[in-house]
Amino acid sequence: MGGVEGVVDGRDQDDVQVRAAQRGDRKAFEALVIRYQDRIYNACFRVMGDGEEARDCAQETFIKAYRSLKTFRFEAAFGTWLYAIAVNTCRNRLQSAAYRAKRKTVPLHAPADEDPGGCMAELQDPSLSPLEQLSRKEGERRLQRAIAALPDAPRTLIVLRDIEGLSYEEVAQATGLELGTVKSGLARARARLRENLKGEATG
């Protein structure tokens, strides 16, 4: 899994730069932002389902990280710590009154890059099962909708494990859940995602 390797392999380099940033080296912190911005943004995008919300949450993640850098004590990988902050930031945003009011009026979970029309027509090939069709590139839109239809907590598990490629232990660290809860929660989230996809295909 790319995400796991990405988080673990760069750990020594991260640690050097985190220590520099803790001493007030702003350039070192910017280097960390550059290294992780795409991963954190992508995770926020898949959790929030909206580019503008994802940008806000991802930027806030780095600002919180900067403000609490001096308290980071290298017990987890810096990348995992960032995911933990991002998960909390997204969760707070999803639970905020402002976001809920917005979600009532704007279908936030429609993918930002959705091409209206055509996507359902692609599901008409009877020789392929609905899930086989997902291997096609255009299946992304249906997949994003099915992910977006999950409740917040299972969606976060799917994003961290199956999209970002974190290990079970890293997912547990990032979400604050027990390892056993991550395992059972992820199994149920995946089962529900498959149901959502079948619903997308047949509905």
Add this chain to the structure above:
Amino acid sequence: MTCREIQEQLSLYVDHELDAEDEAAVREHLEGCPACREALRDLELCLQAMRDMPRHSAPPGFLEGVSDRLEAGGRWKRRLEGVWELLRSKRPLEVVGVLATAVVVVLAYQVFDGRQKTLLSPPDDAVAPPRAAYERSLELAEAPVAEQVTRVRDAPPLLRLRVVKTVGPEAAGGSAEPGGRADSQAAGDGFERHTREKAARSVGAPEADVAADGLEPLSLAKVREKPPVLSQAALEEKLESAEKKPALSPDALLSAVEAAILGCGGTLIGVEPGPDHPDSRVLSFRVPAERYDALLQELRPLGRLEIQEPAGLARGAGEPWHLELILQP
């Protein structure tokens, strides 16, 4: 095992997270069961599709946005601290000057209602992204000076910290137990509910339950004046510097507390609306026992900290503690 039981194991099977015995049992079942093979194929296709999803890169200007927001926060903080310093200096002329300026600004604010941002913001603040949470936390900075002064003088927010449960080896039967077995009985989106219920069980447990865990009844006590790590002088200096800081907005306070918890190796379990006040929040979280004192040090500068903990609390045990923090801005 039944097909249903096998299919519940498939998620761990594809991730090679089953122990050898269970993995062999699943593999054997799959060889003779087309329906479960079909379920496995569906799952693998689904996971492959997620791996194949294009990744979205951070939008252009992302780093600059982070830097600008950090700069904006630092700049306003310095300005507010300057005003505060002046008010504390007890130099009558300057204080009169500040108050006169405040009156002028309030009048200007009333005349140009709705344009106070233009009056008070420096031009280079225009690049800060709108609607951002961090910017909301700066609402104090954008308020008229008179209001800033009043709010800076307000009592700092109240932080009521309660040690709900210390999870030692003898008490590990409840929330510390890996949730695999019990969790697998919950269905569908019960996961979210389960997580919340679990938090409620472990965090919101009545005191009788806490006593049942071998802890003495809780007693509300003001924060001790001398934490073990800080010297008296260092503590006084820290408290004094905390007093100089302006009161944080509810959002900024929540962010700062979250950062303190995460920074001390803690994990948040949930945030719920709190009692008495619309901006009040109840955070439930775990923190390693040995980091408890470090957490107190991080929280103290943020407001008036009241601590409720069992008598004779033994620090340094290696297990995480469940804590509850009520924020009342």
